[in-house]
Amino acid sequence: MAQINVKVNGRAVSKQVEDRTLLVEFLRETLGLTGTHVGCDTGQCGACVVHLDGRAVKSCTMIAAQASGSEITTIEGLAKGDELHPMQAAFHRHHALQCGFCTPGMIMTAVDLLRRIPHPDEATIRANLDGNLCRCTGYHNIVKAIAAVAESGAGV
Amino acid sequence: MYQTTYVRASSLAEAANLLRDNPDAKLISGGQTLVPTLRQRLARASHLVDIVHLAELRGLTLEGDRVVIGATTTHAELAASDLVRQRIPGLAHLAGLIGDPPVRHLGTIGGSIANNDPAADYPAAVLALNAAVHTSRRTIGADDFFTGLFETALDPGEIVVRVSFPIPRRSAYEKFHQSASRFALVGVFVAVLADGSIRVAVTGAGPCVFRATSIESALARSFTAEAAESAAISADGLNSDIHGSAEFRAHLVPVLAARAVAQAR
Numbered sequence A: 001m002a003q004i005n006v007k008v009n010g011r012a013v014s015k016q017v018e019d020r021t022l023l024v025e026f027l028r029e030t031l032g033l034t035g036t037h038v039g040c041d042t043g044q045c046g047a048c049v050v051h052l053d054g055r056a057v058k059s060c061t062m063i064a065a066q067a068s069g070s071e072i073t074t075i076e077g078l079a080k081g082d083e084l085h086p087m088q089a090a091f092h093r094h095h096a097l098q099c100g101f102c103t104p105g106m107i108m109t110a111v112d113l114l115r116r117i118p119h120p121d122e123a124t125i126r127a128n129l130d131g132n133l134c135r136c137t138g139y140h141n142i143v144k145a146i147a148a149v150a151e152s153g154a155g156v
Numbered sequence B: 001m002y003q004t005t006y007v008r009a010s011s012l013a014e015a016a017n018l019l020r021d022n023p024d025a026k027l028i029s030g031g032q033t034l035v036p037t038l039r040q041r042l043a044r045a046s047h048l049v050d051i052v053h054l055a056e057l058r059g060l061t062l063e064g065d066r067v068v069i070g071a072t073t074t075h076a077e078l079a080a081s082d083l084v085r086q087r088i089p090g091l092a093h094l095a096g097l098i099g100d101p102p103v104r105h106l107g108t109i110g111g112s113i114a115n116n117d118p119a120a121d122y123p124a125a126v127l128a129l130n131a132a133v134h135t136s137r138r139t140i141g142a143d144d145f146f147t148g149l150f151e152t153a154l155d156p157g158e159i160v161v162r163v164s165f166p167i168p169r170r171s172a173y174e175k176f177h178q179s180a181s182r183f184a185l186v187g188v189f190v191a192v193l194a195d196g197s198i199r200v201a202v203t204g205a206g207p208c209v210f211r212a213t214s215i216e217s218a219l220a221r222s223f224t225a226e227a228a229e230s231a232a233i234s235a236d237g238l239n240s241d242i243h244g245s246a247e248f249r250a251h252l253v254p255v256l257a258a259r260a261v262a263q264a265r
């Protein structure tokens, strides 16, 4: 068994899990944080993106033990109480989701993008979504939502 | 994933000992190749020996006329490094084209070259720039390092510690993405080394990265895009799959080499 000591959405967590537990399984099954999704077996869809020490990573492509000692933010950690994070509000306003399955990963990737590049052009936004697949929207409204947050300067 | 035991190594020596004592143990660096492989039960490991936290494997430094890069340097760190962007712009550009942002945040140069995927990007830079791979046991020159499909000169239990790149006069990398995986359908790295010699390395096209010697000779006569594009590459032995035939890949090599020559700085 592996001892996992992490801070998740600001709360310290200490648990023992099987060594082979993926970080996404730890978040969803051990901690019940089911906002982080699993959409593939190959590390390509991005539905599982969370922030590890402030950087976007795919939580299905990491075992939980690798993350021990780190701080993790999931989609559940973005809103302040009832007030949505500006990126969540922009996805809502610009209709950037249909079924919503890709949305948590999209939003975590988008927040990470604006942390690194506060004012990306459209091509940069699209290139940074290379690792996030959406089967519904055709991406246009996702790109619009991210551009709107960048323009408002409220990204981080 | 099959059962495994995770160990966070506290020194390079401890990691090497764990590998020696457990023949079915595997190193884990960024995990961006290994974890999906384990997840699909295409591989198993008795132990996962994590080397990411080792100080000996970190660092990005200028040492004389070389840029020396620790094995656990991530693709994102390398792409953003001012040192690499100024001294070896083709290498920084290449790192920024690997996969997608989350993959670049964890994936490392040591893991990539040890894995030697036929469509991986770094092998092209290591070979074209004539880099030296420093391991836990010895130093291996680029021409001897990549030996075949997913094969390298590394012995079992040997650990890549750092990669040392001689600073070239000019370098550039051009990648034709395989649009589903983001790996290289074909990637071509062109380098003019400090002594004026020209090396052109090709990834994605064959079972293992290789030097395009016909393009090297053409560029030695005239370092122009036209010279690169006029050199012929045979389709014999190149990869053929649903993403592109061997002939298409052979066609792309001089085209990408010409673009790289035009970009080289």
Ligand SMILES: Cc1cc2nc3c(=O)[nH]c(=O)nc-3n(C[C@H](O)[C@H](O)[C@H](O)COP(=O)(O)OP(=O)(O)OC[C@H]3O[C@@H](n4cnc5c(N)ncnc54)[C@H](O)[C@@H]3O)c2cc1C
Pocket (backbone or CB within 6 Å): A042, A043, A044, A061, B026, B027, B028, B029, B030, B031, B032, B033, B034, B035, B036, B051, B071, B097, B098, B099, B100, B103, B106, B107, B108, B109, B110, B111, B112, B114, B115, B117, B119, B120, B121, B122, B154, B158, B159, B160, B161, B181, B182, B183, B184
């Ligand atoms: C969605 C996706 C897209 C990708 N796209 C690309 C792409 O476009 N181009 C590209 O080049 N790559 C791509 N990759 C692969 C990625 O670059 C990996 O990071 C890289 O291949 C392996 O590095 P790692 O640090 O993650 O290694 P790991 O997965 O940790 O290890 C890979 C192998 O190397 C061994 N190893 C690790 N470190 C060392 C060391 N220091 N010494 C000896 N052996 C070691 C491990 O035991 C293992 O067998 C992609 C990956 C994914 C998931």
Ligand code: FES
Pocket (backbone or CB within 6 Å): A037, A038, A039, A040, A041, A042, A043, A044, A045, A046, A047, A048, A049, A058, A059, A060, A061
């Ligand atoms: S579930 Fe992680 S990338 Fe698809």
Ligand code: FES
Pocket (backbone or CB within 6 Å): A096, A097, A098, A099, A100, A101, A102, A103, A133, A134, A135, A136, A137
């Ligand atoms: S909204 Fe359905 S997958 Fe993106």
